[in-house]
Amino acid sequence: MDTRPPATPAPSPLAGQPLTAILTFVLIVTVLYLGRGIIVPLVLAVLLAFALGPVVNALRRVRIPHIVAILVAVLAAIVLIGAIAYTAVSQFIALAGDLPRYQATISEKLRMAQETFGGGQVIDRLVSTIERVGAQIESNTEGFTVDEGDPIPVVIADDGGGALEIAQSVLFSIVGPLASLLIVTIFLIFLLLEREELRDRFLKLVSRGDLRSSTEAMNEASERVGRYLLAQASVNMAYGVLFAAGLFLIGVPNAILWGLLATIFRYIPFVGTLIIASVPILLAIAVDPGWSMLLWVIGLYLALEAISNNFIEPRLYGNSTGLTPLAVLVAAMFWATLWGPIGLIVSMPLTVCIVVMARYVPGLSFIETMLGSAPVLLPQERFYQRLIAGNAEEATEVADREIEDGDVARFYDEIAVPALRLAEADIAGDLADPSHRHRVVETLAEVIENIEGTADPANGGEETRVLVFGGKTELDQAIALMVAERVRAAGFPVRVMAPVTLRKEGIAQLDLSGTDVACLCYLGAKPEIYARYAARRLKRIRPHIHVIAGYFHPDLRASGREGTSEDIDVVTHTIALAESSITAALGAEGETAPGPTPSSDETRLAARALSAQAAADPAIAHALRRLAQSAGATVAMVTVVPLGEEFAEDHKSSHAEHLAREVLARKGTLIIEDLQHSPYAHLRSVVESGVRAYAGVPVALDDRQMGAVLAVFDQEPRLYEDVQVNRIEQSAQLLASDLQSLLARREAEEKEAID
Incomplete structure (x- = not known):
């Protein structure tokens, strides 16, 4: 996840010109409305081309000529649509013939309702209306004769044009849909x-010369x-199908018709x-x-809706539309107003295309902000907003969502620290007064207490071995609080010290007799002088105190500057590495590590040497080959990297070393389905390696300066x-002993060489 503060977006070309934007919108809507006779068939043809494109490609893969494949696909679509229309019409005719039989049942139920809820003119009129309609339908089906009532006077009028007008109206009612179907078919064939x-x-x-962005927009x-x-x-x-089958089993007439209509109406x-669904309900x-x-x-309708809306559609659709529910509703109303019922059907795919295109056109970015489903605020921005508002409950809720996997340190590094950097940027720009800063820190402290479950941070009289x-x-100090909570969670007594204690007068009054590790936390851009x-x-x-400096500014992290000196033993750039550096300095058993700490360059060279020795060892190499074959991967390897060292692109580290650091920071297995579409795709070593899939597992190594990872790579x-x-x-457990x-x-060899 990108933890950098988001860049300020470029202003829209239409910003500051509301009149121009309104006139442009009105012009576009007018063209869409007046040109619907041409635009609607073209839009339908484009959508059908999207749907039939995979069919045409499949036919071409089996050596069918291009033109023949297109004609076969289009003809199949026409036959399918025609079969559906024929089935629906025949079912409608059958339903019309059966309606008079249901008159008695409806009248009886209305009388029962009248008896149950009392008399009323409304129900009386409803009963009489149903009886008259039923009699009229029945008389029409029996040769247009009426059994009862007064004879209907018949007037014969010969105006000479009645038959011709009827013929024209019938012809136009048939020719109109056929002409539209023909236009769509011609458009579709030419598009394919x-x-x-x-x-x-x-x-x-x-494209305007930018083929990459235009191609990405079209492909997306x-x-x-x-x-x-x-x-x-x-x-x-x-x-x-399920709706029709359920209605058939229940006994509702014309179940096939309602199933077909349910399939079509679900596009609305x-x-x-x-x-x-209201029609079969009334029919029942x-x-x-x-x-x-x-x-x-x-019950059938509610069950199908619950299953499809809550289980099936979220899994199949996911974020494929990229639209919010409100945007879907507004789009449906807009396109239905312009184009009628056809607009309802095409509203969703049309709006999806517009939102995707707006993502790549700077002047239209506001469309994606208004209609897109992607969060308009990054997680760190959302968290920072809750901190500014002093809303600890909602901030804790954001934190809980981000740490579902239980990795609190990752939440600190990717969300909380970037949120503090946003607060620092506000301070630098004089956009926040001191009260806002204090509110951010106090709310963050409350959130940390909630997610860490630390009600009382006191040490209970236990000797404090770590000062942060x-x-x-x-x-x-807020960053120091996060580091301290991670160290406390690891089982070591720790105490957080305010910035004033690092001044000359404050340090002189500190009691460091029982302190083994001091961690200095800085968020600013140039902390080296102060830390030194x-x-x-x-x-x-x-x-003999072990001093760890934590530089959390993104520029320092990206530049790869170490910042170590004779007084600073280790430099870290993340909460997770600060925690591991402190615990490593204290020792696995809670004892301070004796002797000087090797420099980062020496540890890095030693780690790479151990990786090379592992690759050259016959037993390990044989085990790696067997693992790659059994996993169906391209290669398997063991990578040893220094602990407590943050990756920077200037380090010239390989992709294996960087990913190994990620595995060790997670303290668990890391699976990446496609590296080229992952948070690591921007790393040059990853891109140049040709590796696409990755699975890495930490290997238990009894060493405080180095960690090992067993990983398999696939191309x-x-x-x-x-x-x-x-x-x-x-395999990682088996390789640990080797x-x-x-x-x-x-x-032993190094010791012998020294002796």
């Missing part, structure tokens, strides 16, 4: 035939719309299924003398199964 050519021309038209729009259309068609068809957002009232059929139909100092400001003087003063009082994207991950973890033997042998 000239797909590559049209794509190139569109890119040339809109095509992939997202195609995935959504396929998923929606699958869900709608399954819904219609939110209310489509409710509209079509008319068919069944009792109420059981009605209850069964309502805030460097200069109260924001530095503070470390020197601490070591004057207690020469194609993949997701390792649980069985394969378990095999890697078991690596420990190599480490002991290396230490």
Whole structure:
């Protein structure tokens, strides 16, 4: 996750010109409305081209010529649509013939309602109306004769044009839909035939020299719309089949018709299924003398809606649409107002295309902000907003969501520290007064207490072996509080010191007799001078104290500057590495590590030497080959890296070393399905390696300066199964003893060389 403060977005070209924006919007809407006779068939053809594109590609893969594949796909779509229309019309005719039979049941239920709830003119009129309508329908089906009542006077008028007008109206009612279908079909065939050519021309038209962004926009729009259309068609068809099957088993007449209509009406957002489900519900009232059929139909509808909306659609759609529910509703109303019922059907894919295009056009970025489902605030911005408001409950809720995997240190590094950097930027720009700063720190302290579960941070009289100092400001002290909580969670007594204690007068009054480790925390951009003087003063009082400097500014982290000196033993840039450095300095058994700490360069060279020895060892190399073969991976390797060292691109570290540091920081298995589409894709070593999939497991190594990771790499994207991950973890346990033997042998050789 990118923890850098977000850059200020470029202002929209339309910013400050509201009149121009309004006129442009009105012009676009006018063109869409007046040109709907051409635009609507074109839009339908484009959407059908998205849907039929995979079918055409599949036919071409089996050696069918391009033109033949297109004609077969289009003809199949026409036959399918025609079959659905024929089935729906025949079912409607059958339903119309059966309606008179349901008159008695409806009248009886209305009389029962009248008896139950008392008399009323409304129910009387309803009963008489139903009886008259039923009689009229029945008379029409029996040769247009009426059994009862007064004879109807017949007037014969010959105006000479009645037959011609009727013929014209019938002809136009048939020719209109056929003409629209023909236009859509012609558009569709040409779109499929000239797909590559049209794509190139569109890119040339809109790219303005930036083919990369334009291609990414088109690919994303095509992939997202195609995935959504396929998923929606699958869900709608399954819904219609289950709805029809359920109605058939219940006994509702014309179940196939309602299943077809449910499939079609589900394309209308939110209310489509409710509209079509109301018809079989009313029909159940008319068919069944009792109420059981009605209850069964309502139960079927509610069950299907609950399953599809809460389980199936979130899994299949996911974020494929990229739209918020409110945006879906507004889009449906907008396109329905412009284009009628067709607008309801095409509203979702059209709006998806517009939102995707807006992402790559700077002047239209406000559209994605208004309609897109992506959070408009980054997690660190959202967390910072809660801190500014002093809302500890909502800030804790944000924190709980971010640490679902239980990695509190990662939350501190990726969310909390960047939020403090936003507060620091506000202070530098004079955008926040001191009361805001104090509110941020106090609220953060309350959030830390909530997520860490530390009600009383006191040490209960236990000797404090670790002091964590805030460097200069109260924001530095907030970072010190996070570091201290992580060290306390590891089981070591720790105390947080205010920045004032690092001044000359404050350090002179400190009692460091029982302190083994001091950690200095700085959020500013140039902390080296302050840290060096503070470390020197601490070591004057207690020469053997282990001083760790934490530089948490992003510029220092990216530059790779070490900042170590004779007074500063270790420099870290994250909460997780500060915790591991402190615990390593205290020792695994809670005893201070004796002797001087090796420099980072020496430790890095020793780690790489141990990695090379492991690769050359015959037993380890054989085990790695077997692991790669069993996991179906390209290669397996053991990587040894220094502990307590933050990666920077200037270090010239390999992709294996960087990923190994990530595994050790997580203290657990790391699985990456595709490195090229992961948070590590920006690293040059990862891009140049050609590695796509990664699975790494930490190897237990009894060393306080180095850690080892067993990893498998694959040159194609993949997701390792649980069985394969378990095999890697078991191999890591087996390799631990071999690596420990190599480490002991290396230490013995170094000692012998010194002697």
